[in-house]
Amino acid sequence: xxxxxxxxxxxxxxxxxxxxxxxxxxxxxxxxxxxxxxxxxxxxxxxxxxxxxxxxxxxxxxxxxxxxxxxxxxxxxxxxxxxxxxxxxxxxxxxxxxxxxxxxxxxxxxxxxxxxxxxxxxxxxxxxxxxxxxxxxxxxxxxxxxxxxxxxxxxxxxxxxxxxxxxxxxxxxxxxxxxxxxxxxxxx
Ligand SMILES: C[S@@+](CC[C@H](N)C(=O)[O-])C[C@H]1O[C@@H](n2cnc3c(N)ncnc32)[C@H](O)[C@@H]1O
Numbered sequence: 010x011x012x013x014x015x016x017x018x019x020x021x022x023x024x025x026x027x028x029x030x031x032x033x034x035x036x037x038x039x040x041x042x043x044x045x046x047x048x049x050x051x052x053x054x055x056x057x058x059x060x061x062x063x064x065x066x067x068x069x070x071x072x073x074x075x076x077x078x079x080x081x082x083x084x085x086x087x088x089x090x091x092x093x094x095x096x097x098x099x100x101x102x103x104x105x106x107x108x109x110x111x112x113x114x115x116x117x118x119x120x121x122x123x124x125x126x127x128x129x130x131x132x133x134x135x136x137x138x139x140x141x142x143x144x145x146x147x148x149x150x151x152x153x154x155x156x157x158x159x160x161x162x163x164x165x166x167x168x169x170x171x172x173x174x175x176x177x178x179x180x181x182x183x184x185x186x187x188x189x190x191x192x193x194x195x196x197x
Pocket of ligand 1: 023085130
């Protein structure tokens with residue numbers, strides 16, 4: 010069991026220009042969104058894409074949840090949110106997604122989300138346990154949290170540590186998921 014306490018690791022956030030480059034050129038070919046989201050998102054769901062970057066996974070969500078669903082995307086970098094907003098605009102989905110800076114409290118809604126996605130972002134968070142505790146608070150009791158980390162930055166030790174921290178705040182690991190170049194777990 011991980012110890013409880015405030016963590017303050019030194020971390021680096023992904024530069025906005027790197028996401029713009031990767032997302033636009035190669036990503037859809039090597040990491041399509043459909044298999045990642047399959048069976049986790051249904052019409053009417055409230056979804057949170059936290060650390061959404063330029064919205065690579067945000068864009069398919071409104072189509073999956075339909076008009077009765079809700080999609081909220083959050084990031085710490087305004088440039089990422091601007092890129093995401095442009096992408097949603099291009100797809101005609103701008104009014105179907107609410108974008109927030111992580112420092113805004115609007116997205117922190119107790120037991121609100123059916124599905125939370127944290128894709129390749131947790132290793133960038135200095136206080137993982139505090140962050141995971143917030144996600145635990147906002148997930149509905151029967152909701153799903155898909156945690157995906159990049160193998161290139163997250164080795165086995167760091168991954169196990171993150172899962173232990175998730176468990177310490179009340180998540181249970183249900184299954185590992187096959188996601189290319191990644192370590193992934195579906196948590197409840
Ligand atoms: C490697 S990018 C991945 C973006 C997106 N999930 C994707 O797969 O395309 C990581 C993102 O997490 C964001 N991020 C880092 N720490 C965060 C935090 N505490 N809250 C919200 N977003 C954060 C970064 O700004 C960056 O946009």
